[in-house]
Amino acid sequence: MINPMGLILSVCLFKGFQYVKIRGKQIPFPPVLLAGIVIIVILKTFNIDFATYNESGKYLTLSLIPAVVALGYPIFKHRDLLLKNKRVIYAGFLFATVLAIISTYFVAKFAHADLRIIVSMLPKSVTAPIAVEISKGMGGVPELTACVAVLTGVFGAVFGHKLLQMFKVKHDVAIGMAMGAASHVIGTARCAEKGRELQVVMASLALVMVGILTAILAPIFVNIIS
Numbered sequence: 001m002i003n004p005m006g007l008i009l010s011v012c013l014f015k016g017f018q019y020v021k022i023r024g025k026q027i028p029f030p031p032v033l034l035a036g037i038v039i040i041v042i043l044k045t046f047n048i049d050f051a052t053y054n055e056s057g058k059y060l061t062l063s064l065i066p067a068v069v070a071l072g073y074p075i076f077k078h079r080d081l082l083l084k085n086k087r088v089i090y091a092g093f094l095f096a097t098v099l100a101i102i103s104t105y106f107v108a109k110f111a112h113a114d115l116r117i118i119v120s121m122l123p124k125s126v127t128a129p130i131a132v133e134i135s136k137g138m139g140g141v142p143e144l145t146a147c148v149a150v151l152t153g154v155f156g157a158v159f160g161h162k163l164l165q166m167f168k169v170k171h172d173v174a175i176g177m178a179m180g181a182a183s184h185v186i187g188t189a190r191c192a193e194k195g196r197e198l199q200v201v202m203a204s205l206a207l208v209m210v211g212i213l214t215a216i217l218a219p220i221f222v223n224i225i226s
Contacts, residue, residue, distance in 0.1 A: 006057030096181035156183025176202025
């Protein structure tokens with residue numbers, strides 16, 4: 001029988017932090033970050049093996065696929081806009097993918113990271129389940145890849161809209177593309193929390209396309225640098 005502890009703990013903490021308020025205002029950090037921190041503390045405090053937690057917790061990861069499909073369903077309402085600007089949109093996805101790979105490489109090299117660490121970090125802007133598989137295929141460390149991918153998504157969810165606002169990016173198409181391409185599912189969820197349908201559509205499309213492009217381009221890049 002599957003131990004339901006991981007699933008119950010994750011859902012309860014996530015939903016609980018959604019309703020936590022400080023002085024009547026929603027906390028500025030995404031619930032996924034706070035829930036993750038508390039889960040780590042609980043596992044360490046009570047010496048619970050991660051495999052035990054993940055026995056049922058992994059089903060939340062599997063649910064990401066239908067969740068992304070559901071978020072992107074309104075894409076059909078905006079298909080005319082997408083078709084009209086398809087060259088710009090898909091060029092943006094390609095540019096975002098190449099920039100993410102190259103910038104990650106140079107930052108890691110500057111920090112004197114070895115090749116396996118660099119390889120593990122290259123898919124950081126891709127949603128964790130896809131990033132882990134890309135990392136495995138290139139000989140990376142899946143655990144490190146998952147951690148970096150989640151941190152990237154959380155950083156984008158917390159600061160993404162603020163940074164875009166600071167640079168005076170106002171169009172929902174551009175905002176959605178940036179959030180989905182850089183912060184995958186977590187960034188897309190943040191767009192959904194703000195109730196901006198077009199942002200959600202573009203972010204959903206971006207996280208799928210960037211995932212596909214990263215799976216193609218990252219191994220080619222690794223072969224070049226290795």
